[in-house]
Amino acid sequence: MSIVGRFHGRPIILVETLPLVGHIAFGIIDRGTNVLQVRPTTLCPLSCVFCSVDAGPRSRFRASEFVVERSHLVKWVKHVVRAKDGEVVEALIDGVGDPASYSDIVELVAELKRIVPRVAMETHGAPLSVELVKKLESAGLDRLNLSIDTLDPEKARYLQGAEWFDVTRVAKIAEYVARETSIDLHITPVWIPGVNDEDIERIIEWGLAIGAGKRFPPFGIQKYEVHRFGRKVPGVREPSWREFWRFIERLEARYGVVLDYRRMIDRFGFRRVRRYPRRFRAGDEVLVEVVCPGWLKNEVIAVDREWSCVVTVVGVRYEELRRRSVKVRIIRDKDCIYVAKPAR
Ligand code: SF4
Numbered sequence: 055m056s057i058v059g060r061f062h063g064r065p066i067i068l069v070e071t072l073p074l075v076g077h078i079a080f081g082i083i084d085r086g087t088n089v090l091q092v093r094p095t096t097l098c099p100l101s102c103v104f105c106s107v108d109a110g111p112r113s114r115f116r117a118s119e120f121v122v123e124r125s126h127l128v129k130w131v132k133h134v135v136r137a138k139d140g141e142v143v144e145a146l147i148d149g150v151g152d153p154a155s156y157s158d159i160v161e162l163v164a165e166l167k168r169i170v171p172r173v174a175m176e177t178h179g180a181p182l183s184v185e186l187v188k189k190l191e192s193a194g195l196d197r198l199n200l201s202i203d204t205l206d207p208e209k210a211r212y213l214q215g216a217e218w219f220d221v222t223r224v225a226k227i228a229e230y231v232a233r234e235t236s237i238d239l240h241i242t243p244v245w246i247p248g249v250n251d252e253d254i255e256r257i258i259e260w261g262l263a264i265g266a267g268k269r270f271p272p273f274g275i276q277k278y279e280v281h282r283f284g285r286k287v288p289g290v291r292e293p294s295w296r297e298f299w300r301f302i303e304r305l306e307a308r309y310g311v312v313l314d315y316r317r318m319i320d321r322f323g324f325r326r327v328r329r330y331p332r333r334f335r336a337g338d339e340v341l342v343e344v345v346c347p348g349w350l351k352n353e354v355i356a357v358d359r360e361w362s363c364v365v366t367v368v369g370v371r372y373e374e375l376r377r378r379s380v381k382v383r384i385i386r387d388k389d390c391i392y393v394a395k396p397a398r
Pocket of ligand 1: 098099100101102104105106107108109110149150151152177178
């Protein structure tokens, strides 16, 4: 690992040798289905007011940003696909940043297409351009999951936390994607009750008019959720799931389009398959080597003795544990994302 720059005061750490399983923010996440989440970068130019992962220039909790070297990432994708007996239908490039800001995104898409049948990518659209879209199409990108939360320029600047953000430009690029390329457009607004209810309706009308959803469902509306280290929209209460489904049902009735993602799973071809083997279980005590500062403050990243996975150790400072071997107790193991505390 080396520090290759700074982003609003935070070091950008280039990941070239670390294991790429075990961390929520970078590498590969397998949730036991035939979709692999591939996370090349934590960087994002926006600071959405609802961002559940506190990304962008206005982050308050992040200590470092991570960018994964492309060939290292591809090598690990191959390794995880093999461990799942090749049962992977889609690589979804997503993350706690905006993948479109990854400088090697075109090459990454092209290389992933040689490994898995389908490659999709999430973005809020700020780093997109028509030129980039053309290159992504040539690289074989199958689907663009575009989060666009309003078509109103002023509200978009507020929601995306960036005065320079131009949603009209992003909408034009989206129209180009839907009408002029083989890439499918799947529009994924975040519903923030009382803030963009009507905007979601305008987005559905617009998405249907431009031809979103050529092969896959056109929309995947997301629920606004409050997370401990995420940003909270002032004056807005997180909706309950009941409220969310009621909102979705009302829109489905009005527009005659499926918006409930539980009924879209077949159309995406998603199903449960063999998981990547779990290395540790919650409660295990393991010896790990601390290798770099963590993604959030008061965290460090460590590796196990075999360098098979990374473990986030929380409640510690990097300056105190730099390059040391420490015994930790695993407190979280879900989906092979390992979080630990120093063992007593
Ligand atoms: S919601 Fe997405 S685009 Fe917005 S700040 Fe967070 S990571 Fe960036």
